[in-house]
Amino acid sequence: MTYLPVDKYGLVDSKAVAKAITPRTILISVMYANNEVGTIEPIVEIGKIAKSKGVYFHTDAVQAAGHVPLNVDDLGVDLLSVSAHKLSGPKGVGALYVRDGTKITSFRHGGEQEHALRASTENVTGIVGLGKAAEIARGELAAEYKRVVRLRDRLIKGIFDRIDGVRLNGHPKLRLPNNINVSFDKVEGPALASHLDMAGVAVSTASACQAGHKGPSHVLMAMGYTKEEARNSIRFSLGRESTAGDIDYVMELLPAIIKKLRKASER
Numbered sequence: 189m190t191y192l193p194v195d196k197y198g199l200v201d202s203k204a205v206a207k208a209i210t211p212r213t214i215l216i217s218v219m220y221a222n223n224e225v226g227t228i229e230p231i232v233e234i235g236k237i238a239k240s241k242g243v244y245f246h247t248d249a250v251q252a253a254g255h256v257p258l259n260v261d262d263l264g265v266d267l268l269s270v271s272a273h274k275l276s277g278p279k280g281v282g283a284l285y286v287r288d289g290t291k292i293t294s295f296r297h298g299g300e301q302e303h304a305l306r307a308s309t310e311n312v313t314g315i316v317g318l319g320k321a322a323e324i325a326r327g328e329l330a331a332e333y334k335r336v337v338r339l340r341d342r343l344i345k346g347i348f349d350r351i352d353g354v355r356l357n358g359h360p361k362l363r364l365p366n367n368i369n370v371s372f373d374k375v376e377g378p379a380l381a382s383h384l385d386m387a388g389v390a391v392s393t394a395s396a397c398q399a400g401h402k403g404p405s406h407v408l409m410a411m412g413y414t415k416e417e418a419r420n421s422i423r424f425s426l427g428r429e430s431t432a433g434d435i436d437y438v439m440e441l442l443p444a445i446i447k448k449l450r451k452a453s454e455r
Contacts, residue, residue: 192237197359198227198411206237209294220252224407224423225358226367228256234266244290250274250282254325255333255364265312266290270322272314276428277321281314292309328428336365339435343424345369346439357421359407366426375449377422383445384422389438391422 190208194200200218209216216238221228231247238245246267249258254275258266267290271282281296286292292305299307326333353373372380377393384391393405404418413421424438 202230202233217246220247220249223251225369226364227358228362272318275321275325278317327443342434368424371421374453
């Protein structure tokens, strides 16, 4: 197994992918968009490389589904995974797209009724919920993308206009519409998250997968951040229920909280 580095924005270099392929390579797997900093990877470029080399290509599109277009032919992927809860669907169910002709081994023994790929009774309610959520998301995608981008950019501008010592993490343009990951100098992320939580604002210091992990974000560390810079970061996530009023409320609170925490750190 070969792991590739990312640049300061969290981007994988497609040329590095091509260089890493050997005669023994059978699969390339790259997440469509990073779950912490929102950077969107060059999936189309990597897809072309994989096809030219005869290597299967998988993308984890869990964070991207419902926020940006996902067309497996345009992307050039052989496998693509999504999760319902990111589409406002039920928790505990996901889907794996498998292109015709892709050879995969059985997930569990038995299950001839499922082409011997995955034995067990189907989660019908979960499947229906995922399908309906995807249908709604697709119908609203274009309008919702524009709306959420406006909210995201409004929050980013508000933060940079009113607070000094701020850094936007992830790519400035190639990013998800609903992700804002920022670092505040001399302010630890957990302390800031706690203060915002008490005011009714939910943020995170890493991905949900890292909940309980006390170390700095491995994503930011891979992007070249110091441990202190990584610890000073928080993530705002926007969605269908987010409004301009929510953004304004955050900006009413945030400058004073940052000032308070910085003053406390100087003691």
